[in-house]
Amino acid sequence: MKTAEIAQRYLDYFEKNGHTIVPSASLVTDDPALLFTVAGMVPFIPYLSGDVPAPYARVADVQKCLRTNDIEEVGKTPRHGTFFQMLGNWSFGDYFKEDAIRYAWELLTAPEADGGLGFDAKDLWVTVYEEDDEAFELWERIAGLPAERIQRLGKDTNYWSTGLPGPAGPCSEIFFDRGPEYGADGGPATDDDRYVEIWNLVFMQYEITNVRSKYDFDIVGELPNKNIDTGMGLERIAFIKQGVDNMYETDQVRPVLDAAVALSGRAYGANHEDDVRFRVVADHVRSSLMLLSDGVTPSNDGRGYILRRLMRRAIRSMRLLGVEGPTFAQLFAVSRDAMKDTYPVVESDWARISQYALAEEATFLRTLAAGETILEESLAQTRAAGGSTVPGAEAFLLHDTYGFPIDLTLEVAEEAGLTVDRASFDRLMKQQRDRAKADARSRKRLLADTSIYRVFRAHGETVFTGYTDLETESRVLGILVDGASVDRALTGQIAEVILAETALYAESGGQVADKGVIVGPGYELDVIDVQRPVAGLISHTVEVTTGEVGVGQAATTVVDAANRRAARQAHSATHLVHAALRDTLGKTATQAGSLNRAGYLRFDFTWGQSLSPETRSEIEEIANNAVRDNLEVTTRVLPLAEAKDLGAQALFGEKYGDVVRMVDIGGPWSRELCGGTHVSSSAEIGLVNLVGESSVGASNRRVEALVGLDAFRELAAERAIVSQLTSTLKTPRDQLPARIAELAANLKAAEKKIAQFEARALGERLPQLVDSARRIGRFQVVAQSLGTAGSADDVRSLALQVRDRLGADAAAVVALGAEVGGRAVVIVATNDTARTAGAKAGVLAKSAAAALGGGGGGRDDVAQGGGTDAAAMPAALDAITSALESQAA
Known part of the structure; x- marks a missing residue:
């Protein structure tokens, strides 16, 4: 049975049993505590928690999921995969435990000819939470399973919670017995690969609080609406039904x-x-x-x-x-x-x-x-030092900074007859993972609990009137201060205010939030931010500037009209730039993110190379031609499928509902799904001035532009600069590029002559430097400060000349310091005789650099150090001579 057929049988069965069938949500979840949709229940969390009223009583889906917490197990077990598909059926206060068990058993064991999955009942085992007598009895009655094939397990395996206060409940898991050739007898309790978990039924019936760990919490009581959350692994069913050993061998x-x-x-x-x-x-x-x-x-x-x-x-x-x-x-x-x-x-x-x-x-x-x-x-350095183990810190640097896998480091080292300090590497990796986990826990703690908004969302969706109005009368539904619900907020306090209606735009789709105020009887609130903490609810972060605001009071939202006008210009201009990019570069140049604020836009798009000046000019011209042509801007609300059929561009990763808002500029020339605010005709944008283009990744580029008055001011500033240059250089505007190129060439020639002069002046010091050599133990040492130098290369060249003049028989160590471009530089050079005697240029340069407040190192024969403290040059040279003296001793 093909994977796609298994999924279709599942959906057909639950549709026949009254479930609404919904498409998979994106792998990119809008849950701020998660990077990806890690389980089938993620898109339904707002409904399961009660934060958002469910739009249907019962639903079924096939959800794309991605999980990488067990990435090291991929390929080693039959069931661990990073991408997987979860078959789920859900009830939001509708049916509960008995029907969930009946549906699962009926679908699994019904013959294939009747639309079922055709499992033999004798191959199936069940686990229940150890205290869930009701589930145990239902499995006996509905499935006719003998008691020995219903195993009771503890909270660690058969109790579900998010690890946060909120809904929780026992679960029941269904396992398939692959047979004695795959492991020991004894059922799922053996935790053996012989028994493959294929379906998990979660009975979400309790409210928990005082959560001390995922399995240690207090049960407050039963939920007013009990929910069903089930998940069946499509890949696991597929490898069983296709008669292969693991998910990697499915179709x-x-x-x-x-x-x-x-x-x-x-x-x-x-x-x-x-x-x-x-x-x-x-x-x-x-x-x-x-x-x-x-x-x-x-x-x-x-x-x-x-x-x-x-x-x-x-x-x-x-x-x-x-x-x-x-x-x-x-x-x-x-x-x-x-x-x-x-x-x-x-x-x-x-x-x-x-x-x-x-x-x-x-x-x-x-x-x-x-x-x-x-x-x-x-x-090579490890071998030269007589060692046999590459330091773990160097392997970690390769892995963390350069992306070089540790497996390849181990392989290459082994081929060279060396080992890697794996324990040190693993310790550094663990520290990094611990930091990442702490960050993830912090994000989850700070962002995941949205239950505080549940009571406000229960009043219905916040009505956004800002597409047509800049002022809207409403009433205060709720006030939050420091994350807690309060009756009122006083002058000087920062608070979140929830209203029934608002004209203020909440940040989304790349457009930043509106500026404005909220006013009411005896109070005024300055709006700091506007967000959507849960779907359908708009929250205003405000500072109470006058009076005090209380729940139930009248409130009028007032949008800053000038800021909104400039933001609309920028957002509509973003659509023009997107269309111009696709006209110029082709259909593969698709949007990868954007930011719009008053007078400014930033647009990221898929493209693998920088844009030529000619291409940038062409994009800018196409966008401004659209402004000149005064194209009509229209919006329509229509079903998502219809909008896609009309060719509307959707932003990847953006979550869209069944009904969407489509924005046309010039009809189909620019047609995008967008919830932002826009001008009514393209001429209102005024002007688009492309001011930057850069890389934001291997295959992503970014263009930045100023819009409207901001674009005009930028061009006016450039005009002023050009005017100043024509006056200063006494050159007509059209001849400025040639004149500036001439001046740059003259400057470069002068700098070259100065460098030659400085190098010649340094070279003339060669005899004096050779004569300054003094003996330190076995070494002939030159340690001198040159003052200033044109470049580090000049200092290096002189150090090598001095080393060669001292002769091969002498154990020559040369350390020359200089100030180059305001920075202290030390070059150390050693010959073969000195290196045999133990003088390593890289080690000496590092000791000098420490005195200079910087870093250094390099090869054993020549190395460089440096720092910001040029006044410490004598101390840096003394550090080198001291190191040689200690060796001599």
Whole structure:
């Protein structure tokens, strides 16, 4: 049974049983405590917690999920994967425990011919929470399971909570017995791979508080509306129904594994380590494909870092399989073909997805080449020092700074006959993980608990009137001070104010929040920020500037009209720039983020190289032509599917409902899904002035522009500068570029002559420096300050000349210091005789740099140190001579 067929049978069954079928939400969740949708229940958290009223009583879905907390187990067990699909059925205060158990058992055991999944009841085991007698009895009655196949387990496995105050409850898990060839008898309690968990039924029935840990809390009482939250792993069902040993061999994953086998020339099933690598490639390529399809792009932090890690682990695994060249063109195409029937976007958006994948692979292959060079130097230094172990700190630096995998470091070191201080490396990695976990806990603590807004959201959605009005009368529904609900806020306090209606725009879609005030009888509030803490609710962060505001009072929101007008200009101009980019660069130049505020826009887009000045001018001209043409700006509210059929551009990663707002500028020329505020015609934008273009990643570019009066002021300032230059240089405006180029050439020639003079002056000091040599133990030492020098290269050249003049028989150590461009520089050079006697230039340079308040190091024969404290040069040179004296002693 194909994976897609299993999913369809699931949806058909629950639709027949009165469930609304909803599409998968994005892997990019809008939950601020999570990077990704890590479980099927994530999109439904607001409904399960009661923060937002559920729009349906019962629902079923197939949800895309991504989890990397067990990434090291991928490929080693039959069930660990980073991307997976969760089949879920949900009840929000509708049916409960009995129906949830009945639905699960009926679907699992009904014959395939009748639309079921055709499991044999004798192969299924069940676990329940040890105190849940009701669930135990229901399984006996509904499924007819013997008591010995219903196992009672503790809170650590069979009790669900978020780890925060709120809803919780016992759960019941269904397991498939793979048979005695896979492990010991004894049921799921043995925790053996023989028993595969396929479905988890969560009975969300209690409210908990005083949470001391995920399994230690106080139960306040039963929830007023009991919920059902279930999840069945699609990949787990698929590998069982398809008769294969693990999820990597199912129909949506195996094609990538087979492609990796073909590229490597190695056999699958012949070697355990190779098999793990093949599975890692198959899993990570699919996960990367799905992340890219949801708008995530590789970067060094957040979601982009997770994607980058997955892609680089896949590249590393292919390398360990003997393939050193690029493979993503083949592997991603195969994964696309395996997933496109279920997720058509991987094919329709293939040009953009493949562009990112190939660029990231090329970048990492270059990183590997550079990392190997750095590692070779480290290995050489370890051998030269007579050691056999590469320090863990150097391996961690390669991993953390250069992205060079520890596995490859170990492999290269082993080939060189050396080892790596793995314990030190692991210690540094643990410290890094601990910092990341502490940060994640902090974010979860600060951001995840939105239950305080539940009572306000129960009044309904906040009505936003700002599309048509700049003032709106309303009433105060609630006030929060320091996160607690209060009756009133006093003069000078910072508070959150919840209103029934508002004309103030809440930050979203790249547009910053409106400025303005909220006024009422005897009070005035200055609006600091406007946000949407939960779906459908708008919260105003304010400072009480006059009087005091209380719950239930009348309130009028007043938008700063000038700021709103400039923000509308910027947001509409963003749409023009996006359309101009696509006109100029093609359809693969898609939006990857934006920021709009009064008079300014920033627009990120997918593109792998810098824009030429001619291209920038063309984009700017297209946008301003649209302004000149006074194109009509219209908005429509319509179903999402209809908007997409009309060609509306959607921002990847943005969450859209079934009904969306579509903004047209000039009809289909610019057509985007957008909830922001806009001008009514393009001429209102006034002017678009592109002021910057830069890189924000391997395949992302950013353009910045000023809009309206801000754009005019920038051009006026540039005009003033040009006027000043024409006056100062007494040159007509059209001849300025040539005149400035002439002056720059003259300056460069003068600087070259000065450098030659300074170098010649330094060279004339050569005899005096050689004569200044003094003996320190076995060494002939020159340690002198040169004053100022044109460049560090001049100092280096002179130090090498002095070293050579001292002769090969002498153990020559030369340390020359100088001030170069306001910074202190010390060059140390040693000859073979000195190095044999123990003088290492890199060590000596480092000791000098410490005195200068900087850093240094280098090779044993020549090295450089430096710092900001030029006055400490005598102390720096003394540090070198002291080090040599201690060696001599």
